[in-house]
Amino acid sequence: MSTSSAAAVSNLGALDAAHHLHPFSDMKKLNATGTRIIERGEGCHIFDNHGKRYLDGFAGLWCVNIGYGRGEIADAVVRQMNELPYYNTFFGTTTPPAVLLAQKIASHAGPAINRVFFTGSGSEANDTWFRMARVYWAAVGRPTKKAVIARRNGYHGSTVAGASLGGMKWMHEQGDLPIAGIHHIGQPYWYGEDGDLSPEDFGLKVARELEEKIDELGEDNVAAFVAEPIQGAGGVIVPPATYWPEIARICKARKILLVADEVICGFGRTGRWFGHQHFGVEPDLAPIAKGLSSGYLPIGGVMVSDRVGDVLVEEVGDFNHGFTYSGHPVCAAAALENLRIIEEERLVERVHDDIGPYLAEGFGSLVNHPIVGEIQQVGLMAAIQLAEDKASRRRFEDREKAGVTVRNHCLENGLVLRATGDRMLFSPPLVISHAEVDEMIDITKKGLDHAWAVLRA
Numbered sequence: 001m002s003t004s005s006a007a008a009v010s011n012l013g014a015l016d017a018a019h020h021l022h023p024f025s026d027m028k029k030l031n032a033t034g035t036r037i038i039e040r041g042e043g044c045h046i047f048d049n050h051g052k053r054y055l056d057g058f059a060g061l062w063c064v065n066i067g068y069g070r071g072e073i074a075d076a077v078v079r080q081m082n083e084l085p086y087y088n089t090f091f092g093t094t095t096p097p098a099v100l101l102a103q104k105i106a107s108h109a110g111p112a113i114n115r116v117f118f119t120g121s122g123s124e125a126n127d128t129w130f131r132m133a134r135v136y137w138a139a140v141g142r143p144t145k146k147a148v149i150a151r152r153n154g155y156h157g158s159t160v161a162g163a164s165l166g167g168m169k170w171m172h173e174q175g176d177l178p179i180a181g182i183h184h185i186g187q188p189y190w191y192g193e194d195g196d197l198s199p200e201d202f203g204l205k206v207a208r209e210l211e212e213k214i215d216e217l218g219e220d221n222v223a224a225f226v227a228e229p230i231q232g233a234g235g236v237i238v239p240p241a242t243y244w245p246e247i248a249r250i251c252k253a254r255k256i257l258l259v260a261d262e263v264i265c266g267f268g269r270t271g272r273w274f275g276h277q278h279f280g281v282e283p284d285l286a287p288i289a290k291g292l293s294s295g296y297l298p299i300g301g302v303m304v305s306d307r308v309g310d311v312l313v314e315e316v317g318d319f320n321h322g323f324t325y326s327g328h329p330v331c332a333a334a335a336l337e338n339l340r341i342i343e344e345e346r347l348v349e350r351v352h353d354d355i356g357p358y359l360a361e362g363f364g365s366l367v368n369h370p371i372v373g374e375i376q377q378v379g380l381m382a383a384i385q386l387a388e389d390k391a392s393r394r395r396f397e398d399r400e401k402a403g404v405t406v407r408n409h410c411l412e413n414g415l416v417l418r419a420t421g422d423r424m425l426f427s428p429p430l431v432i433s434h435a436e437v438d439e440m441i442d443i444t445k446k447g448l449d450h451a452w453a454v455l456r457a
Contacts (some may be wrong), residue, residue, distance in 0.1 A: 012037055012049065023158070041068025044429045044436050046416070057410075057417040057440050059429045062232060062264045063295035066341050067429040073296045073337045080333035089118070089327040098327030101336050105288070105303065108273040112282050115309040118301045118327040122263035123157025125287030125300040126226075130161045131321050132285065133224045133257050136308050139315040145223045145256075146181055149213050153187045155233035156226065156261055156287075165226055168234075183217065185209040187231065188239035191374050191385055195393055203240030207247050214254050224257035224285070225250075229275030232264035235423040236383035238376040244279035257284040257308070263300070264381075267291030268342055268430050271352030271379035278378060284308055294338045299331040347430040351379045358434055362441035369445070371402075371452045380430060384444070386422040388455070395422055396455060405451040406444075415443040 017031040037049040044067055046054050059065060066073075080097060087095055102116040117132070119125045130148065137145035150156065152167035163171045164178030167187070172178055188206045190199045197205060214222050225247070231237040251258040260283035265275025269291060272278045276286065284307055289300030304312070312319055325331070342348060356379045363375045363382060373387030373395070386403065388396045396402040403419030410417055418425040424447075428440065 043067045043069065044432050052414070054411070054414050054416050055428075055436060055439055055443070057415050057426050057428050059427050060295045061290070062269070062427045063290035065267055065269065065291040065347065065430045066294045066338060066345075067431040070294075070296075070341065072341060073294075073334050076333045076337035077297070077330055080330045084329050087329060088324065090322060095327065095329040095332070097329045097332035097336055101327075101332040101339075104336060104339050105292075105301070109286075109303050110274075110277065110282060112305050112307070113286070113303045114306055115304040116288075116301045117304060118299065118332070119289075120298050120323055120325045120328070120331075121157070121300045122261075122287060122289030123159040123162040123300075124323060125263065125289055125302050126156040126162040126165055126261065127159050128321060129224075129226075129259055129285040129287055129302045130165065132302065132304070132308065132312070132319070133259070135316055135319060136257070136311055137223050139311050142220070144220050147183060147217050147222045148181060149183050149185060149210060149217075149222060149225045149256075151187045151227050151231075152184045153189070153234040153237075154184075154226075154228060154231060154261075156228075157263075183213060185213050187234065187237060188243045189231075189235070189237045190240060191393065192395075199240040200242045203242035204246055206239075207243050207250065210247060211250050211254065214250070214256065219254050219256070222254070222256050224259050226259035226261060228261045228263075229265045229279055230270065230378055230381055232381075232427075233420065235420045236376060236381050236425050236427075238378055238381075238383075239279075244276075244281050248281040259283055259285045259287075262286045262303070263289045264427075267339075268348040268351055269379055269381055269427065271348065271356050273348055292338070293331060293335040296338065297328075297331040297334040298325075299328065299335050342430070345431075351430055355430070355432060355434070355437065356380060359428075359437050362437050365441065366445060366448065369448050369452075371448050371455070380426075380428055380432070382426040384424040384426075384448075386424070386451070402451060402455060405454050406447040409450040410443050410447040413443045413446060415440060415447075417444070 013034050016035050038046050039049045040047050044056055046056050089098055105116050106114045117128055119128055134146050150165045150167055154167045156162045156165040164182045167184045186206045186209050188203055190202045194202045210225055260276040262274050266288045270278045276283050284305045286303040293299050360377055366372055371386055373385040373390055373393055376383050388394050399422035402422045406424055407419040
């Protein structure tokens with residue numbers, strides 16, 4: 001690196017420390033260690049400003065489904081910017097990309113979902129359905145149905161409503177959350193929370209906590225239940241097979257809306273277009289974002305079932321909610337091109353039939369590693385649960401250290417993954433090759449070997 005280049009790198013780090021507040025970061029610690037500056041991406045790899053190459057095993061932040069550097073999206077964005085860089089969807093107006101994107105999303109959502117309300121992010125999408133559910137019940141003559149039930153250790157964004165819906169105490173401790181009207185039940189985390197029951201029985205037990213909470217609050221007071229089909233930030237927790245059918249049964253029997261948070265699971269990651277399709281359930285509302293544009297531009301939305309949408313159209317009148325950038329034409333154009341690529345390259349089918357099973361084979365080679373307690377995977381979402389003792393499922397006393405030790409060693413060796421406590425999370429681009437999967441598994445094994453040596457010592 002030339003002297004001038006080194007100076008430029010150093011200057012960027014100093015500017016970042018002086019002016020940039022990072023999300024979910026201890027800025028004092030970050031400024032002491034320095035930020036990693038990512039300059040470019042290509043395919044499934046990213047490159048920092050020192051030229052180091054990393055295999056992105058996390059697809060940015062669960063979102064770069066089609067990989068980096070797709071010129072087709074850049075071209076679509078430039079065309080739209082030249083035609084119409086912005087117009088709003090308020091006051092009886094729309095733009096062609098917003099209309100076409102809503103139709104395209106609905107075409108993959110199943111017969112009961114035919115409408116989309118656009119937002120700028122997944123957090124905004126969760127705020128949107130939260131209001132929409134209450135408006136819906138008031139419109140059908142049930143105005144007392146306002147409470148929402150969510151899950152502990154679920155994640156639904158970081159806005160006030162989104163963070164309240166999420167069940168993470170460390171988020172609630174900042175800002176006096178959750179807001180009123182939001183309640184939480186257990187998560188279907190069999191490995192970590194109940195070893196006495198079979199996974200099937202445990203799935204039913206946790207699902208039935210929903211019914212118990214409805215009884216506690218009163219059915220006439222409950223508007224909706226929200227959950228991620230597979231918990232993402234909570235640890236890629238795949239529920240037992242009994243869980244979602246029982247949840248759907250309870251929601252239908254007790255007359256509450258079922259909300260599937262598809263922000264992470266949507267657009268092919270599970271080997272289906274949406275995570276709820278993997279589990280065979282039909283939600284009333286479903287927030288979306290991330291893979292909608294593969295992260296190339298910020299856009300989100302709420303998929304709205306006919307049950308709710310018909311009432312909004314025919315009964316509500318004005319739904320007094322929206323954002324300056326709802327259906328932004330340039331973001332919608334990027335998303336349309338992203339979905340075209342996913343369709344044309346059959347990436348959903350590829351995850352289901354090819355690369356998902358190949359990844360499963362790779363993880364299968366790690367099952368007997370002494371530090372691996374379990375591996376959960378659906379499509380291109382996966383988690384390795386670390387354990388000190390496999391037989392008893394005893395976990396390391398310092399769970400954070402265990403996960404960070406694996407993650408940091410992998411990062412040093414050129415693999416980006418995520419540690420949530422003692423669970424190692426994977427979410428690579430849907431275009432990842434067999435050779436790149438082999439590389440990911442090889443580096444992960446080295447990370448596990450390193451952690452086992454460190455933690456035993």
